[in-house]
Amino acid sequence: MSKHILASFLLTLAIIAYLFIIAYPQGLRQTGYGVSIAGGEVLLPLPKPVSNMSIEETILLRRSIREYTGEPLDLERLAVILWAAYGVTEPRLGFRSVPSAGATYPLELYVVVGARGVLAGSGVFLDPGVYKYDPHKHVLRLVKSGDFREELARAALEQPWVEKAPVSIVVFAVFERTTRIYGERGRVRYVPMEVGHLGQNVYLVATALGYGCVVVGAFYDDQVKLVVGAGVDEEPMYIIPIGVPAQRHYTSFEDVWEYILSARSRN
Numbered sequence: 001m002s003k004h005i006l007a008s009f010l011l012t013l014a015i016i017a018y019l020f021i022i023a024y025p026q027g028l029r030q031t032g033y034g035v036s037i038a039g040g041e042v043l044l045p046l047p048k049p050v051s052n053m054s055i056e057e058t059i060l061l062r063r064s065i066r067e068y069t070g071e072p073l074d075l076e077r078l079a080v081i082l083w084a085a086y087g088v089t090e091p092r093l094g095f096r097s098v099p100s101a102g103a104t105y106p107l108e109l110y111v112v113v114g115a116r117g118v119l120a121g122s123g124v125f126l127d128p129g130v131y132k133y134d135p136h137k138h139v140l141r142l143v144k145s146g147d148f149r150e151e152l153a154r155a156a157l158e159q160p161w162v163e164k165a166p167v168s169i170v171v172f173a174v175f176e177r178t179t180r181i182y183g184e185r186g187r188v189r190y191v192p193m194e195v196g197h198l199g200q201n202v203y204l205v206a207t208a209l210g211y212g213c214v215v216v217g218a219f220y221d222d223q224v225k226l227v228v229g230a231g232v233d234e235e236p237m238y239i240i241p242i243g244v245p246a247q248r249h250y251t252s253f254e255d256v257w258e259y260i261l262s263a264r265s266r267n
């Protein structure tokens with residue numbers, strides 16, 4: 001046997017050993033759409049800087065976007081949006097991307113993925129379904145399979161952008177985590193404030209990555225819980241549909257200067 005044949009034989013043996021000894025026992029498999037998941041979890045690409053828009057320009061260009069082209073989101077970009085929404089940014093203390101009263105972190109994120117809604121590689125899509133985001137492992141855990149966008153839109157008073165967007169992030173609050181320390185003030189102030197911080201992070205990162213989104217607060221709470229398969233202690237706060245904007249919104253700083261200067265000239 002030549003050295004070349006021996007080397008290919010050993011390489012094949014190593015791949016088979018990896019698949020049977022390491023990968024399969026951990027549950028690594030290909031889904032119907034060909035995305036690798038391990039132990040029932042979609043391992044999201046690790047967060048890293050992917051935009052080159054300044055924070056000032058991002059704030060200038062942020063708008064609520066309700067019309068999308070129908071193109072999918074890219075998994076790497078969705079991963080950055082989820083991390084910016086509620087991911088860990090201070091590993092030693094476990095602090096997150098948003099401020100939280102007493103660092104109680106009452107929020108939970110579900111992600112409603114439509115059919116062909118998230119591109120994970122060339123021609124490879126994430127299975128449609130409802131997933132829950134685990135910020136510590138930075139993974140998506142499948143809650144239920146299927147395309148639930150139409151049902152979610154029905155729960156949101158038929159707002160079409162909820163059905164059309166390839167992906168919606170649904171933000172829930174477990175109020176008890178905060179009210180156990182802060183009582184009623186936690187329920188009426190601290191938790192809703194934290195949801196606002198999260199929503200703005202999603203808006204800004206989505207904008208910087210060329211996506212558009214809108215925060216939706218009008219919906220039937222019980223129906224949203226049912227559609228998503230949320231826990232009894234989880235209350236829906238926001239649905240945030242995200243997609244590729246059908247039209248680019250543009251304002252310049254010059255437009256803003258003109259507005260300010262004209263306001264000043266009016267006394």
Ligand SMILES: Cc1cc2nc3c(=O)[nH]c(=O)nc-3n(C[C@H](O)[C@H](O)[C@H](O)COP(=O)(O)O)c2cc1C
Binds near residue numbers: 062065215218
């Ligand atoms: C608490 C809250 C709830 C909202 N609910 C909805 C909603 O149910 N549907 C919707 O289309 N937009 C909703 N919006 C988005 C507002 O309509 C939007 O922010 C406003 O028109 C200003 O536009 P801009 O976000 O582009 O600056 C909501 C915004 C906030 C802050």
